[in-house]
Amino acid sequence: MTDTVLLERHGSIALLTLNRPERLNALNYATNDLLMTHLDDLERDDGVRALIVTGAGPRAFSAGGDIHEFSRSIADGVDIAVRDFCRRGQAMTARLESYPKPIVAAVNGLAYGGGCEITEAVHLAVAADTALFAKPEINIGIPPTFGGTQRLPRLAGRKRALELLLTGDPFTAQRAFELGLINKVVAQDKVLDSAFELAERILRHSPLAAARILTAVTRGLNTSIAEGLQIEQEQFARMAATADVHEGLNAWIDRRMPDYGNR
Template identity: 80%
Template sequence: MTDTILLEQQGAIALLTINRPEKLNALNYEANDLILKHLDEIEKNDALRAVVITGAGDRAFSAGGDIHEFAESIKAGPDIAVREFCRRGQRMTGRLEAYSKPIIAAVNGLAYGGGCEITEAVHLAVASETALFAKPEINIGIPPTFGGTQRLPRLAGRKRALELLLTGDSFTAVRAYELGLVNAVVSPDKVLEAAFEMAERILRHSPHAAARILSAVTRGLNTSIAEGLSIECEQFARMAVTPDVHEGLNAWIERRAPNYDRVQGKYEVRQL
């Protein structure tokens, strides 16, 4: 393993950087595996409460999968290509989507293919005004493979997603904002700052409540409203037995800011 993915700790925030700027931060197999490895490490570290993911340099967030690498898998046959390329990428984006801590993409340049699919999968995203997005897989004769045929229609709507998927045309950060792919568009020099500022706004609150919200939204999104409401009740019940709830309620009654750090270690998850 190399420094294909950098992991830094900045206070309570973990910064993951896709570090292949000479390849426009293309996602080779090592990068996919290292993202998963680092996410496991971050999840076990209670001091880290949010994640920002970005790309090295000022040209690209990620230009997508490493074509030279996955082309060899395709040449080896569909079974190997599905195992080595498709499922590997889907594991990574699925992990990002279902992660228990907030993940914010700081899209600092090109977000093509797999880079766009990471943006679709994470919970929140900030993009540079100069960022450019695309679903270009059709240009090389394949559909998206890291979840793009499924997540983009859910974010943008079927017809708008299909236009991007079937043409392969690039689109701007402003268009990505209009489609619901990113939360904010900022100047290029403010992308990381804006992502960290968004993370800090989340960190004011109970980390366990944030985890319950993430779980309820992710699990409920593709269910019926009745099933979703049941999931919501389940997540509420898991929080109702924790010290965080009492700290939050007491702080509100006492007109003070809650201090969730002092109740850490007293948290207990009740399986329902």
């Protein structure tokens, strides 16, 4: 059986490719579970400092959940569908969102449903100018189930998100950029290169500082400003005693590039 998620290492960057091109990289349970396994393994790998997620083939990043598989879970009853489909998908997007290493989505084609929710959850995203996004779950009579009713309004604002959630209409990469869902729109053949370039810009800096920033933003986003500032202070305190802080300060004073190695 072909792996439904491919893993390649490019120096300090890991490339994860959703690999069901014949099904537009639909997220069946095996794909979801294998992605989670790779995320666990890569978190423990100190040689990997950033991740890129993309889709196999020229047509899709991911068309979303595997409806044929999901429909069987629905037929088995509500509790099973919630456990196997909803909780599994929410756990996956929550893992992406709270991951301690930067994750960049390289959206190379359709990003519908769960594919759009992955894009919402990851830290950064680059999309092809030919990519299309959609929140089409309403077309089969359900709300989004991988976090889309929560993350999209936080990114785009309530009314703009509700228009997409309630109509199910597709929208372009340029619109996704305007809504704050992605960081950049590039030509189709430049998507991966652009994602790697963005990741490399992050790798210039301390991986420990990057992890602290990711934690502060993810944890603080849905708290009060006072609670968020406390989280920020805690993340600073975690960094203050590290070798990376001393290296960064010394490099700045010496007018040289810092050398963080694999600290």
